[in-house]
Amino acid sequence: MDIQVYTHPPFNTWKSIIERPKKEDLPDVSTIINNVRIYGDIALKSYTNKYDGLNIRYIQVTKEDIDKASMKISNSLKESIEIAYENILCFHQKQIHKESKIEILPGVTCWRKSVPIEKVGFYIPGGSAPLLSTVLMLGIPAKLAGCEDIILCSPPNKNGSIHPSILYTAKKYIGITRIYQVGGAQAIAAMAYGTESIPSVYKIFGPGNSYVTMAKQIVSKNLAVAIDIPAGPSESVILADSTANPEYVASDFISQSEHDMESYILLVTVNEYEWIETVKSELKKQLINLSNNNREHIIKKSLEKSKMIILSSLEECINLINQVAPEHLIINCNNASYWSEKIKNAGSIFLGNYSPISVGDYASGTNHVLPTSGYAKFYSGVSVNSFIKKITVQKISKKGLRSLSKCINVLSSEEGLIAHQKSINIRLKN
Structure with a gap:
């Protein structure tokens, strides 16, 4: 299993790096x-x-x-x-x-x-x-x-x-x-x-x-x-600094990869390559313990497409994550609540070492039906x-209609909708 690692990639390469795997045509x-x-x-x-x-x-x-x-x-x-x-x-x-x-x-x-x-x-x-x-x-x-x-x-x-x-x-x-x-x-x-x-x-x-x-x-x-919402194969992005536990990070990689071979998993970190190597080592160790799991094939196929990205600052990391707009986001770094306020695009956010996505999948109370494929830029999860449906209702008295009549007459006249004017004025002629 050879996960791609990108060390301080230039901004103009981000789009291609974070792109979701191309789906096969489904004719x-x-x-x-x-x-x-x-x-x-x-x-x-x-x-x-x-x-x-x-x-x-x-x-x-x-x-x-x-x-x-x-x-x-x-x-x-x-x-x-x-x-x-x-x-x-x-x-x-x-x-x-x-x-x-x-x-x-x-x-x-x-x-x-x-x-x-x-x-x-x-x-x-x-x-x-x-x-x-x-x-x-x-x-x-x-x-x-x-x-x-x-x-x-x-x-x-x-x-x-x-x-x-x-x-x-x-x-x-x-x-x-x-x-x-x-x-x-x-x-x-x-x-x-x-x-x-x-x-x-x-x-x-x-x-x-x-x-x-x-x-x-x-x-x-x-x-x-x-x-x-368009809710397809599972997605998770992990934001990590030196306070993140590599063992926990590896477990989050594996837990979300077992959903589907098309799962999308990304690690974004300010830690250096040695820390990445520790996470990779943990991944191998945990995968051995899952060797008899009937979803082992799915997990390995999914992990093959996962990526790890090293950036210079947490501000850079947040910028990249907002472009990804992931279904799930784990913010596993110091002052996680502060950094969560900087997130504009995500389906659901999990803060700290003890907030794995799995808890939201089952029993914390939040909903796990969330937008994927970047749709978190303009969709919310199920609620x-x-x-x-919201239906608007209005009740207008004759006094109220009179107070709005001049405004409506001017606006409808400008739009050339004279019958609109008449529907108001006919009620006020007496």
Whole structure:
């Protein structure tokens, strides 16, 4: 494993160094979407056979299978899910704020009301890594927002079923009972356009691989459905100075690399090359301890594309990180809170030696569905607001209308919209 190290690279080379790995063309995604739109369930079953190697008889998970899930997972897992649920609930409950009515002028009152999105669909990555935590990350803010019509799609595992921990969490904590064993771009297409088994929704939520991310962007661009954010393969950037523990830094490299072979990992530091060598040594040591891990191949492939960059100052490091706009950022340096205030572009920030990304992935309370691929420059992570529409309301008295009439008459006249004028004046002529 030979990680690329860049020592004090000139500014004009930064863009090429931090560029995400070029994704392979995914020509099949549009075809998959169109086939699901035309052929419905037949296409879903065909693609499940093609990509998952499974012949599924039913697309919807039965009530019986959902009810049995509770008996298939351990009590310790149930206890851990409960703790994560309470922490995520606590953090997201604080995001709910009732807006006040505003009297703009005497007789002119305006306000906004919050309305939950009626129909939402969750995509929960499954297969080799059943992300039951994502059920909580999406389901808790959705329920707090008041969404009542929620469906869930997740790819079947090698046994031809959705992992029981996903089924258990979805039903017990979110109340979701319409669950479908279908994944990939075909699941996104089904939720966007609907099939015989899967109803269409108004907005799709959830992370996924490159195929899933591209499918979300295509159906959104086609105005079939809204999406939360472009949330693709995991990303992490680590900012380190001499106070950072090389052992911890190495563990953060490995923990995020096991998500996906396409994971993006970057170390940015003011430490010199000797410290980098210590981190590399720790990486090798920790990888040996993971040699029997069934995700070892994924980890090594991901680490091959990771990079380490040595810069002259923390100010330079911050400048580069803001250009990257990473999904996750660990600030592992002295006075981390101070440096976090300099960050303009990141999905989620983790401060100090004892704030690994893993804690945010599961149980600190913050949401782990975050923008990737630089989208953190203009997107936020999922929150209660992601599931809400804001509708403006205004109530105008005759006195209020009169006080605004001259202003509106002048403005509408300038724009040549005379009927706008008349709609005001007809109410004030008597």
